[in-house]
Amino acid sequence: MEIAQNGMTREAIFERLAELRKNDARWQEGRTYGYIFNPGRDVTEVGKAAYSAFLAENGLDFTVFPSLMQLERELAGFGARHLQGDRQVVGNFTSGGTESIILAVKAARDCYREKRPEIRLPEMILPATAHAAFHKAAHYLGVKAVTVSVDPASFRADAGKVQEAICDNTIMIVGSAPSYAHGVVDPIADLAALAQQRDLWMHTDACMGGFLLPYFRRLGEPVPDFDFSVPGVTSISVDLHKYAYTPKGASLILYRNKALRKHQIFTCSHWIGYSIVNNAVQSSKSGGPMAAAWAVLNYVGDAGYLEIARKKLAAVKKIVAGIQRIEGLRLLTHPDMSLVSFTSDDVNVFHIVDEMHQRGWYIQPSFSFDNSPAHIHLSINASNVGWEDELLKNLAECVVIARRLPDGTLAGLIKGSLEGVDLSAISEADIMAMMAAAGVKNGELPGRMADINGVLDALPAAVREKVLSTFVNDMFSQL
Structure with a gap:
């Protein structure tokens, strides 16, 4: 590409951008079960307006833009209270779950460099369902990822296997609330107890569920404890741009206290220039996502989110029950939240995905790994509510067609x-x-x-x- 010699008109620019989007997933139609978390037009417009208002403000230096520091402190305070933390809990705003996770691993690594300097190759124990971002963090930060199998029936982390994997080099244990793949909450209390016994860092990855699970609990669902109410939980990652429906990228990384969070911060005075202090991975960053997150949270409000959760919970139960009625399909496990995974023992699931795509649905194929077979994943969000009957009808039709197609x-x-x-x-x-x-x-x-x-x-x-x-x-x- 070469940029236009004399510039393009505004009309030509947006015509070209519209053309580029013509093959993108049509997420506005409510038939996309992944990647996009659509709250509806009115909420989206509020987020866009706040994003635009703070587009140029730079989060690099909070002394120049104290508004961003105030927004960040308020968002972290909300996260701490939402996840049952006390006044000692602190946190920071990040671009997404991956950045939050990288920061948690970085903080744990640096903390144990001080506590146990004899460890040359630190290890963290990951259930096989732990998000790939932990493997990315391990790769970037020189921490060894030790993967252990999960329970083959529930797909929850197996505390016994985690305990067996602990060694002299272990610094960190990870649990999910819920795991992305199967939508189940790991036994965080059991994992945190192991961490306390061995003086290890315990991280709860609540990127998917940290915002929504407290609302499901208020609606009477038996949500296991996973947050700062659990003794031994050191840090929690929670995304806002998923089930809080804020514009991307918006996430929080929270720590039980400042003494732990200090290991996250990067400072540098070893160069000829201004001293850099970064409380996250990025240096220069638009204040737009932070302002948009604050605006959407306050626009929807607690009562609004509870009502969204109520409708979504009903949709999840309907979809789960419908999948169980379709001949040839099998739920991998009963989900704790709005992430549903199912497979087939006699039909190629990848053909089912293709057939659904032909009908305008986006559902996600997942490969086999460890004791989990190849399967289909649905991330159910607010815009999917109301589509349950058509989804299930088309899914049943696609299973019949896929059964007749050549297999592998x-x-x-x-x-x-x-x-x-x-x-x-x-x-x-x-x-x-x-x-x-x-x-x-x-x-x-x-x-x-x-x-x-x-x-x-x-x-x-x-x-x-x-x-x-x-x-x-x-x-x-x-x-």
Whole structure:
């Protein structure tokens, strides 16, 4: 791309942007069950207006923009109270769950550098359902991720397996509230008790559920304790741009006290310039997301969120019951929140996903890993309420069609061709040839993804990662 020599007109710019969006998911229609959390037009407009009002303000230096410091303190205070923290709990605003998680791991690592300097390779224990962001944090920060299997029936973390994995290098235990994959809350109290016994950092990843679960509890749902009411919980990550429906990116990272949070902060005076003090990963950052989060929270209000939760809970129960009635489908476990995962023992789930996409639905395919099979995931949000009957009707129809489609022929051929091959040494050329055989050419994906997803699902996770990295590296080339 070369920028326009004499500039483009406003009309031409927005015509081009509209053209670029024509193949995007039509999330405004309420048929997208992932990535987008749509609160409706009026709430969205409030968020946009607040975002625009603070678009230029820079969160790099809170002494220049004290308004942003005030907003951040108020948002962190809300998070602390919402998650049953006392006056000692502190926190910061971040761009999303991944940044919140990276900061928690960074704080734990630096804390134990002081407490236990003899540890050269710190380890954190992750249930197999812990979010991939923890693996990213481990990769970035030089912390070893030790993964342990979860209970094969409930898919909750197994405290016994976590205990077995604790060693002299362990600094951190992670639990989810709920896990993204299956929507169940880990036994946080049991994990936190282990952390207290061994003087370890305990992080609750409540990015998905930290905002919504307290409302479900108020509606009478048996939500397990997961927050600062649990002794031993050190830090909590909670997203606002999911079920609080604020514009992206908006998340909070909270700590039980300032002594723990200080390890998150980065400062630098070792250069010829102004001293830098960062309370998060980013330096320069727009105040827009923070102002938008504050505005939306206060616009919807507590009563409004409780009513949204009530409608969403009813929708979740209807969808769960409907899936259980469809022949060939099986819930992986009963969810604690609004994340639903189901599979099939005799129908290719990737064909079901393709068929649903053909009908304008976005539902998410998930690969097999550890003791969880390939499955379909739904993140149910406010805009999905009211679509339950049509979703279930189309889903039942798609299962019937998918049952008649060929199952995994290409995956079987590719898997067979790789037998005896040292997959750890597979070349980029081999990967691109494999992807071409699956229908991927010139960085573009085919309309139907079942064959590609089947191939990826058949590969070991480490090889799958290499394939995806190679493909994405090729896809993002110059235009």
